[in-house]
Amino acid sequence: MRERSESARSLVLFLLRNLLLYFLLLNSFLQLRDQLDLAFLSAALVLGVLAGLIMERLRLRFLPALAAAALLPVALRALFFLVFRLQRVIASEPATDFLFFYFDKDFFPALVGYGAAWLFNFLALRRPRFPVIEAGLNSALLVIVFWSQAGYRLTIYPHPSIFAWILAIFVVAEFFVLLLSGAGGRGTAARFGRRAVEARERVDRRAVLSFAWIVLPLLLVFLLFLLSRYSEGAVKAGGGLMKPTLFRFDFAPYVRLESEIRTSNDTVLLFRTEGRAERFLLRRFVLGSYDQSRGFSMEPQSTFGGGGRGMDEAAAVVPDSPERYPDPGYRGRQYIRQEYYFLTLDPSSLIALNYPVRVAPLVNWKSSSFLRVYRVDSKTLRSSAGPERVSAMPALPSGMLSYYTRGAGDPMITDLARKITEGRAGYYAKVSSIEQYLRENYLYSLKPGIAADGNQLRHFLFESKKGYCSYFAFAMALMCRSLGIPARVAVGFSVDPRAEILNFYEVKAFQAHAWVEVYFGDLGWVEFDPTSDQLAPGEDLTPYPGPDKERMARLISEILQNQGSLAEEHVTRDGMAAAVSRIGSRLARAALFVARLWYLVLPALYALFLLAAKILPSLPALLSRSARRRVKGAYRISLVSLAGLGMARLPSESLLEHARRIQGDRGVAMEPVTEALLKAAFSETFDDEDRGRSRAARAGLRASLRSRVSWPRRLLAVISPAGAATRMP
Numbered sequence: 001m002r003e004r005s006e007s008a009r010s011l012v013l014f015l016l017r018n019l020l021l022y023f024l025l026l027n028s029f030l031q032l033r034d035q036l037d038l039a040f041l042s043a044a045l046v047l048g049v050l051a052g053l054i055m056e057r058l059r060l061r062f063l064p065a066l067a068a069a070a071l072l073p074v075a076l077r078a079l080f081f082l083v084f085r086l087q088r089v090i091a092s093e094p095a096t097d098f099l100f101f102y103f104d105k106d107f108f109p110a111l112v113g114y115g116a117a118w119l120f121n122f123l124a125l126r127r128p129r130f131p132v133i134e135a136g137l138n139s140a141l142l143v144i145v146f147w148s149q150a151g152y153r154l155t156i157y158p159h160p161s162i163f164a165w166i167l168a169i170f171v172v173a174e175f176f177v178l179l180l181s182g183a184g185g186r187g188t189a190a191r192f193g194r195r196a197v198e199a200r201e202r203v204d205r206r207a208v209l210s211f212a213w214i215v216l217p218l219l220l221v222f223l224l225f226l227l228s229r230y231s232e233g234a235v236k237a238g239g240g241l242m243k244p245t246l247f248r249f250d251f252a253p254y255v256r257l258e259s260e261i262r263t264s265n266d267t268v269l270l271f272r273t274e275g276r277a278e279r280f281l282l283r284r285f286v287l288g289s290y291d292q293s294r295g296f297s298m299e300p301q302s303t304f305g306g307g308g309r310g311m312d313e314a315a316a317v318v319p320d321s322p323e324r325y326p327d328p329g330y331r332g333r334q335y336i337r338q339e340y341y342f343l344t345l346d347p348s349s350l351i352a353l354n355y356p357v358r359v360a361p362l363v364n365w366k367s368s369s370f371l372r373v374y375r376v377d378s379k380t381l382r383s384s385a386g387p388e389r390v391s392a393m394p395a396l397p398s399g400m401l402s403y404y405t406r407g408a409g410d411p412m413i414t415d416l417a418r419k420i421t422e423g424r425a426g427y428y429a430k431v432s433s434i435e436q437y438l439r440e441n442y443l444y445s446l447k448p449g450i451a452a453d454g455n456q457l458r459h460f461l462f463e464s465k466k467g468y469c470s471y472f473a474f475a476m477a478l479m480c481r482s483l484g485i486p487a488r489v490a491v492g493f494s495v496d497p498r499a500e501i502l503n504f505y506e507v508k509a510f511q512a513h514a515w516v517e518v519y520f521g522d523l524g525w526v527e528f529d530p531t532s533d534q535l536a537p538g539e540d541l542t543p544y545p546g547p548d549k550e551r552m553a554r555l556i557s558e559i560l561q562n563q564g565s566l567a568e569e570h571v572t573r574d575g576m577a578a579a580v581s582r583i584g585s586r587l588a589r590a591a592l593f594v595a596r597l598w599y600l601v602l603p604a605l606y607a608l609f610l611l612a613a614k615i616l617p618s619l620p621a622l623l624s625r626s627a628r629r630r631v632k633g634a635y636r637i638s639l640v641s642l643a644g645l646g647m648a649r650l651p652s653e654s655l656l657e658h659a660r661r662i663q664g665d666r667g668v669a670m671e672p673v674t675e676a677l678l679k680a681a682f683s684e685t686f687d688d689e690d691r692g693r694s695r696a697a698r699a700g701l702r703a704s705l706r707s708r709v710s711w712p713r714r715l716l717a718v719i720s721p722a723g724a725a726t727r728m729p
């Protein structure tokens with residue numbers, strides 16, 4: 001039975017090690033997929049594994065095995081070239097002439113995987129402790145493989161959370177490799193005896209498990225940090241506006257000015273609407289709060305009421321059932337109905353034209369290609385005739401006016417705004433002149449550059465004069481605010497009418513856009529898009545390539561076939577269910593607030609968990625009326641403290657043997673505490689004098705620990721997982 005268990009352990013260890021090696025090879029291929037062939041690489045790795053197995057079975061020494069491993073691919077290459085020559089003799093065609101080049105193109109890169117597979121397997125089979133070294137080497141290889149993803153430019157996986165989970169699985173798998181490799185190899189039992197080997201294996205596994213208590217939670221914190229950093233980096237890849245949620249993508253609730261962004265050609269949704277327009281601005285968020293260090297964000301002040309939200313800031317989440325929103329009664333607007341079909345966008349995201357008054361989720365059909373389908377009725381301003389007639393500043397409550405004109409303190413921007421609007425008397429004239437000035441005097445660029453003084457907006461306005469949409473929106477919004485005109489930034493998608501097929505519009509990630517909304521009194525918030533259509537010289541930016549007609553045809557066909565099932569989705573709630581829903585919503589908001597501070601909350605919860613695991617088992621005894629039980633509880637706490645300092649009791653030791661070893665080797669006064677425990681556990685009497693001696697023994701133990709162990713080590717012992725599984729004596 002023992003031999004069968006050992007064989008199973010060796011087989012699992014062998015498979016797990018090579019799966020990890022293949023994982024590294026697969027990720028190398030993902031980064032160089034245009035230059036490498038996966039089948040060739042996989043075959044090379046399998047060849048390396050088999051060569052290592054055969055050479056170990058033949059009991060070759062390392063140097064002869066190394067020579068054989070080096071000659072094997074050379075011999076195979078010669079064999080393949082001989083076959084290619086025969087093919088060339090039989091049928092001399094251009095295709096056979098290139099076989100030599102195609103083979104060598106894949107052969108030489110595959111030597112790396114072959115060599116690593118042979119070396120790691122040969123040494124692991126020859127030396128049972130090598131997997132421990134291999135784990136470190138794999139970690140180094142992992143760093144090399146993912147080096148190109150530095151700077152948080154994730155390209156090999158579609159979403160950062162996938163990257164984080166894969167790294168987590170890799171580290172956990174390496175942990176199991178360490179755990180499985182804790183057993184000794186052949187001959188260990190003969191040298192040390194079966195019981196000694198079993199005891200050593202228990203200690204090895206216990207050490208690995210204790211190590212995991214610390215490493216795995218730290219890994220979780222690291223992966224959350226990594227995901228957060230890649231999310232920040234992904235804002236650049238989303239046009240400076242979009243970022244990953246846990247599994248999908250959404251717009252960031254804030255916008256900063258980046259020195260460089262990238263765009264993606266991925267289709268994120270389909271959009272259907274009534275009528276046509278020069279451009280559709282599909283709004284996701286309105287950003288009214290401004291701070292120079294952070295930019296525009298969705299953190300509005302609550303000084304003017306409205307639950308902490310700005311004026312007419314629509315809901316940001318698609319409801320579970322059809323829902324109406326307050327109609328501000330703005331004049332000059334018309335109803336427009338839209339339908340949204342999400343592909344890669346977060347399904348809860350509410351996108352609509354300005355201004356939505358009713359949102360209805362639609363029942364999605366089975367095997368749908370879409371994550372979410374919903375319908376929106378909006379009241380939209382389709383003509384500029386109304387705003388053009390506004391000449392006077394609209395009335396606005398002082399708190400609201402202060403909020404929407406905040407951040408206008410840069411004198412250079414104020415002077416520029418006054419210069420642009422000089423001679424313009426009307427309200428609309430001032431706003432439109434700023435929009436026109438930016439469109440005509442600045443260039444569109446994905447690489448605005450880095451400001452020497454850190455002020456990106458001033459660098460854009462007065463030096464580089466090039467930027468992407470957020471730069472134009474920031475500039476216009478702040479210039480309007482500097483003149484006392486209430487303005488805010490809106491983010492969403494700009495839909496080109498050329499993307500239309502059968503009244504459907506394809507929306508891609510690179511169409512993420514920022515624009516400006518200016519308050520026009522009873523006309524509401526009017527949209528202005530100051531972004532220039534002129535590309536900066538040398539800009540490597542492909543104009544709108546048009547819709548993917550083949551994919552659009554497939555998706556539109558699917559929608560039309562299921563058009564009859566697009567009924568509004570209703571989720572009815574009684575009084576109790578509604579109350580539970582409200583409580584759940586509040587709990588979710590509280591959880592979201594806590595989640596934002598995960599880097600503090602997770603370590604704190606982990607430390608509390610360890611403290612509870614250490615203290616709670618002793619608590620009933622410490623609170624007991626029985627003096628004997630209280631001594632037992634206090635003794636267990638002493639054992640837990642010593643285990644955290646590396647002075648745990650060995651399985652083969654009695655209580656007194658452990659105490660004498662600790663006292664003799666470390667000078668820690670544990671023997672009087674142990675004698676007090678034995679007195680409480682086995683003596684017929686345990687009087688006040690015995691209780692006094694027990695208290696004095698514990699005080700002596702604490703004093704000896706303070707004198708022998710520094711306070712940082714004692715502090716680390718408190719949060720160390722060692723000793724948490726200690727039982728009551």
